[in-house]
Amino acid sequence: MSSSRASSSAVSLNAVSKSFGAIAALKATSLDIRPGELMTLLGPSGCGKTTLLNIVAGFLSADAGDVAIEGQRVNDVPTFQRQIGMMFQSYALFPHMTVEANVGYGLKMRGMPRADIHRRVQDALVLVKLQGLEARKPSQLSGGQQQRIALARALVIEPKVLLLDEPFSALDKSLRGSMQIELKDIQRKLGIATIFVTHDQSEALSLSDRLAVMSEGVIRQVGTPHEVYADPADRFVASFIGDVNVIPGVIESLDDGRATIRVGNGHVGASRTHLADAAPGTPVDVFVRPEQITLAAPREEIPLTGKVHASVFQGGHTDVLVDVGVEGMSTVLVRLAGPAHVARWAKGAPVGVVFAVDTVLAFPKSG
Amino acid sequence: MGSIALHTLPGRLARLSVVAVIGFLILPPLVVTIAAFNEKALLSFPPERLSLRWFARALTYEDFRAGFWNGLIVTLWASSIALAIGAAFAFALDRYEFRLKRTIETILLSSLIVPHFTIGLGFLIIAAQIGMARGFTVVVTAHVILVLPFVLRSVYVSLRNFDRRLEQAAESLGAPPARVLLTVTVPLLLPGLVSGWLLAAILSFNEFTASLFVTGQRTQTLPVAMYNYVREYADPSMAAISVLYIAATAALLTFANLYLGLGKVLNVEQPR
Ligand SMILES: Nc1ncnc2c1ncn2[C@@H]1O[C@H](COP(=O)(O)OP(=O)(O)OP(=O)(O)O)[C@@H](O)[C@H]1O
Numbered sequence: 156m157s158s159s160r161a162s163s164s165a166v167s168l169n170a171v172s173k174s175f176g177a178i179a180a181l182k183a184t185s186l187d188i189r190p191g192e193l194m195t196l197l198g199p200s201g202c203g204k205t206t207l208l209n210i211v212a213g214f215l216s217a218d219a220g221d222v223a224i225e226g227q228r229v230n231d232v233p234t235f236q237r238q239i240g241m242m243f244q245s246y247a248l249f250p251h252m253t254v255e256a257n258v259g260y261g262l263k264m265r266g267m268p269r270a271d272i273h274r275r276v277q278d279a280l281v282l283v284k285l286q287g288l289e290a291r292k293p294s295q296l297s298g299g300q301q302q303r304i305a306l307a308r309a310l311v312i313e314p315k316v317l318l319l320d321e322p323f324s325a326l327d328k329s330l331r332g333s334m335q336i337e338l339k340d341i342q343r344k345l346g347i348a349t350i351f352v353t354h355d356q357s358e359a360l361s362l363s364d365r366l367a368v369m370s371e372g373v374i375r376q377v378g379t380p381h382e383v384y385a386d387p388a389d390r391f392v393a394s395f396i397g398d399v400n401v402i403p404g405v406i407e408s409l410d411d412g413r414a415t416i417r418v419g420n421g422h423v424g425a426s427r428t429h430l431a432d433a434a435p436g437t438p439v440d441v442f443v444r445p446e447q448i449t450l451a452a453p454r455e456e457i458p459l460t461g462k463v464h465a466s467v468f469q470g471g472h473t474d475v476l477v478d479v480g481v482e483g484m485s486t487v488l489v490r491l492a493g494p495a496h497v498a499r500w501a502k503g504a505p506v507g508v509v510f511a512v513d514t515v516l517a518f519p520k521s522g
Numbered sequence: 523m524g525s526i527a528l529h530t531l532p533g534r535l536a537r538l539s540v541v542a543v544i545g546f547l548i549l550p551p552l553v554v555t556i557a558a559f560n561e562k563a564l565l566s567f568p569p570e571r572l573s574l575r576w577f578a579r580a581l582t583y584e585d586f587r588a589g590f591w592n593g594l595i596v597t598l599w600a601s602s603i604a605l606a607i608g609a610a611f612a613f614a615l616d617r618y619e620f621r622l623k624r625t626i627e628t629i630l631l632s633s634l635i636v637p638h639f640t641i642g643l644g645f646l647i648i649a650a651q652i653g654m655a656r657g658f659t660v661v662v663t664a665h666v667i668l669v670l671p672f673v674l675r676s677v678y679v680s681l682r683n684f685d686r687r688l689e690q691a692a693e694s695l696g697a698p699p700a701r702v703l704l705t706v707t708v709p710l711l712l713p714g715l716v717s718g719w720l721l722a723a724i725l726s727f728n729e730f731t732a733s734l735f736v737t738g739q740r741t742q743t744l745p746v747a748m749y750n751y752v753r754e755y756a757d758p759s760m761a762a763i764s765v766l767y768i769a770a771t772a773a774l775l776t777f778a779n780l781y782l783g784l785g786k787v788l789n790v791e792q793p794r
């Protein structure tokens with residue numbers, strides 16, 4: 156590839172598409188993964204994440220478009236020559252080989268002398284904190300141990316890019332959390348470009364340097380977790396990342412950069428980013444995060460009023476669900492920091508919902 | 523819940539039928555085994571005095587000896603060829619889409635529904651037409667056709683259960699296709715391949731109907747030799763051969779079960 160942009164990327168996809176019969180699994184998708192970066196592909200089931208990953212791995216060939224690894228076009232390079240490291244959801248450890256043989260497999264395929272293989276395997280096992288099990292078979296390991304072996308096996312060959320397809324989805328929650336932290340540590344230490352597939356948005360937010368939010372074969376937005384959370388590109392991203400309340404409103408007035416939106420009996424400001432062609436009177440949906448609203452005693456001029464449906468103590472914060480009698484929505488989720496709220500906002504208590512920020516997101520009503 | 527109390531009527535019937543089935547399975551070989559030790563030249567039951575003379579006769583009778591070796595040659599060739607062909611087709615059926623796939627599959631499995639004597643007769647006519655002697659080639663070919671469906675099935679089932687991601691993992695680690703096959707696919711399919719081969723071998727060695735048509739004096743297999751024997755004699759050497767047969771097959775299967783069932787194939791690398 157000639158462009159300097161492509162050659163400075165660890166992986167670059169340029170207008171790659173893939174269909175299975177009538178299903179367009181991936182539609183003209185472009186994406187660059189920078190050297191050393193952990194890029195997450197996030198999206199609901201069936202949106203094309205695995206398809207994209209398999210195209211990078213070479214298990215699938217793209218119908219159109221180019222794939223490059225470290226600047227070299229690999230469309231016609233078979234998987235075994237792509238120098239990738241891959242970790243599968245099912246681990247895919249070789250059941251007939253010992254841990255040592257599993258981890259050393261890639262090095263053996265590269266024709267490395269046995270003594271060197273042994274040394275490198277030891278190093279890799281130190282890296283994933285799993286020594287002393289070299290002689291075991293995968294069936295004699297726990298799920299978490301198999302996970303580490305699979306990671307060691309993928310890393311020991313020093314691949315140009317590490318590909319992980321929902322690697323932690325089979326682990327229980329606490330183990331998943333600690334594996335995420337360890338993976339991130341190892342990935343940063345080795346500085347290896349990584350594509351990580353998940354449909355778990357909290358995993359994506361906590362792990363990624365940048366993430367690509369996908370839906371129906373299209374990348375909707377690429378950005379840092381903070382960018383994607385705070386400034387979602389469209390309705391889909393706004394509702395997929397993090398919890399969000401969608402509250403109906405009407406544009407009351409517009410000036411240069413801002414819109415004033417009437418919500419219930421109150422008002423809130425919104426940026427015009429997504430309301431470019433809107434006019435006063437246009438119905439909109441206000442997207443507001445649970446931590447961007449708060450509760451007050453019900454008064455006149457308060458945007459929404461209702462009754463507490465439930466107060467749920469969550470440790471560091473309290474989630475309060477409020478029943479509001481607004482058409483098209485039933486409850487509003489309010490997230491209050493600190494533990495003291497459960498008693499104050501008891502079930503059935505009348506309550507007002509107020510905006511705690513002066514700028515929220517608004518999109519034209521869908522349709 | 524769910525289990526049948528044994529003292530109720532259905533419970534008794536169930537118990538009775540289990541006993542009956544087991545009885546009918548065990549009874550024939552048991553009767554034959556006892557008859558084999560009869561001292562008299564009769565297949566009478568029960569024997570009055572016991573002797574090993576019929577075992578000696580079975581083991582020294584020239585036609586049986588020749589039949590055994592002929593059968594062994596035919597079996598080894600037929601099951602090995604059937605394994606090669608069956609495995610290749612099972613692979614193709616599992617992994618590739620091609621024209622006439624269903625038709626080819628049906629033809630490969632068709633000897634399950636065509637009677638053995640039809641196949642034997644067919645081969646006899648063809649061999650006569652093309653002026654071929656009733657040599658081993660014809661016998662082996664007929665046996666390959668007969669056992670192919672079983673090998674194909676056996677390998678196909680293990681391929682269906684095979685996790686393709688293991689191959690992808692090997693590929694991602696830098697293994698070219700041939701090495702993926704040798705280091706991952708074949709080792710993991712080995713139990714299926716071996717059991718397919720064994721099934722074919724047992725079927726082939728026992729095959730009588732088609733063999734009767736396609737074997738000649740020089741190539742007759744053990745079942746054919748036994749058939750020819752009983753047309754002339756009715757002494758217990760048949761029973762003695764049966765006992766040897768059962769013992770040999772049981773030993774083979776026990777060995778295979780140890781080998782396959784306990785995963786010895788897979789554990790060769792394990793130091794402990
Ligand atoms: N081999 C295939 N044949 C036919 N359709 C396929 C094939 N692989 C994927 N698809 C379809 O392509 C679309 C994208 O699939 P893909 O596996 O990439 O989704 P995904 O984002 O990984 O989903 P999940 O989170 O469930 O794993 C889906 O509609 C899927 O049904």
Ligand SMILES: [Mg+2]
Pocket residue numbers: 204205206320
């Ligand atoms: Mg997937």
